[in-house]
Amino acid sequence: MRIFHLSDLHIGKQLHYYSLKENQQAVLFQIVNLAKKRRPDVILLCGDIFDRSVPSGEAYTIFDEFLQSLSKIRPQIPVLVIAGNHDSAQRLNYASSFLEKHQIYVSAMAPIEEGEYLKKVVLKDEHGAVNFYLLPFLKPGYVRHLFEEGVVTDYESAVREILNREQVDYRERNVLLSHQFYTNQGEKPETCDSETSVITVGGLDNIDVSVIERFDYAALGHIHGAQMVKLPHIRYSGTPLKYSVSEEFHNKAITLVTLGAKQEEVEITSIPLKPIQEVRRERGLLKEIIGRGTQENCHDFISVTLTDEKEPYRPKEQLEEVYDFILELRVDNTRTRNILESKEEEHILLHPMEAFRAFYQEMQHQPMNGEEEGIVASILDQWGGEEI
Numbered sequence: 001m002r003i004f005h006l007s008d009l010h011i012g013k014q015l016h017y018y019s020l021k022e023n024q025q026a027v028l029f030q031i032v033n034l035a036k037k038r039r040p041d042v043i044l045l046c047g048d049i050f051d052r053s054v055p056s057g058e059a060y061t062i063f064d065e066f067l068q069s070l071s072k073i074r075p076q077i078p079v080l081v082i083a084g085n086h087d088s089a090q091r092l093n094y095a096s097s098f099l100e101k102h103q104i105y106v107s108a109m110a111p112i113e114e115g116e117y118l119k120k121v122v123l124k125d126e127h128g129a130v131n132f133y134l135l136p137f138l139k140p141g142y143v144r145h146l147f148e149e150g151v152v153t154d155y156e157s158a159v160r161e162i163l164n165r166e167q168v169d170y171r172e173r174n175v176l177l178s179h180q181f182y183t184n185q186g187e188k189p190e191t192c193d194s195e196t197s198v199i200t201v202g203g204l205d206n207i208d209v210s211v212i213e214r215f216d217y218a219a220l221g222h223i224h225g226a227q228m229v230k231l232p233h234i235r236y237s238g239t240p241l242k243y244s245v246s247e248e249f250h251n252k253a254i255t256l257v258t259l260g261a262k263q264e265e266v267e268i269t270s271i272p273l274k275p276i277q278e279v280r281r282e283r284g285l286l287k288e289i290i291g292r293g294t295q296e297n298c299h300d301f302i303s304v305t306l307t308d309e310k311e312p313y314r315p316k317e318q319l320e321e322v323y324d325f326i327l328e329l330r331v332d333n334t335r336t337r338n339i340l341e342s343k344e345e346e347h348i349l350l351h352p353m354e355a356f357r358a359f360y361q362e363m364q365h366q367p368m369n370g371e372e373e374g375i376v377a378s379i380l381d382q383w384g385g386e387e388i
C-alpha cells in the first residue's frame, strides 16, 4: 500500500504580513498532480489544516478546491484528515458525514463519551487489511473524564490510555495519524520558528514515542521539519512550504510511504515540492546583496542582514529596487553588537503557568495560594492552545 503523508498545511498563513495564498494554491495543485501521477492508495493530512481556528473564507475556498480536485481523481483515492492544535474541531467537523460519501474521512474531536472511539478507516491491499486510526490533537483535559481519577495526568498518559482503550490488534497492520509532540526518551525532535505552539518549558506536552511504536506506521503532524522520531516508521512529514526563515534549508516534500506485508520494514521516499517563491536569508554589504539580485531570485522572500559598518542611507528603499518581497531588514555591525551586549537581556520562554505565577506575584505582592493555583491550572488545561 502506498501512502501520501502530509501535515501542517496551515492554509491562510501569512509570512511576515505577506499573503501566501498563491504559494499555497500552487503547492496544493502540485500535490493533486503528483497524486494523479503517482497514484497513492490513500492520502493522509495529519493536522493543522488551517492556520487559525477561525479560517477566512478564502482559506476555506482553497481547502475546498484542494479536496474537490483530489476527489475527482479516478479511481478515487481516500483522504484521511485529523485536526491539529491550530484547527477548530467544530469547524473542521463541518459536513464530515457528507464528505465520507466522497471518501474523505475527517476526525476533528477526540472521543468524549464512554462508548465513543477513534475513527478507524480500513483499507485493503494484496496483503489484506490496513487499519488507519485517526487521533486528532488532544489535551489531557479533553479525555480525562473517560478514565478513573489519576489515570490521565499528562499528555503521555492521555494518548496512551486513549490508544489502550481502542484494543488495537497488533497482529494486523495498523497506521496511526496523530498531531502531538513526540520525543525519544526526552530527546526532542528538531523544531523551527514557525511552530509557535509546540515548545513549552518543562516538556509538559512531551509524549514518549514508545506509546505509538507498535503501529506499523505513525504518520505525524505538529513539527514543521520532516524527520523520523527514533524509528524509521515513526515520522513527521513537515509542512509543504517554508513557513519561516529558519526553514531556509528544509527540503519540503510529500512523504511517500510504502507499506508491505506485516513485519516488512516500511519504505520511505520523499517527493519534492517546489515553491513558486523561495524563502531565504541574505547577509552582507548592501552593495553585495543588491549585486546578487537576478531575474530568478528577485521574487524570493528574503530576510536581509546588512553588515555595513557605515550604515547606508535608506537601505530598504535601495533593496526594494531589486527585491520584491523583503521580510525583514537587520543590521549587524559594531554599533548594533554593542547595543546588544549592553542590554544582555535574556529572553526566556515561560510556560503559561509560570508566567501567570510571576504576573500574580507582581500584581498582588504575594504568591498564589493552592486554590488559586488549581483554578489557573484548570483554565490552562481547558484552553484551546491556539497561538497568535
Ligand SMILES: [Mn+2]
Residues within 6 Å of the ligand: 008, 010, 048, 084, 086, 195, 222, 223
Ligand atoms: Mn503546525
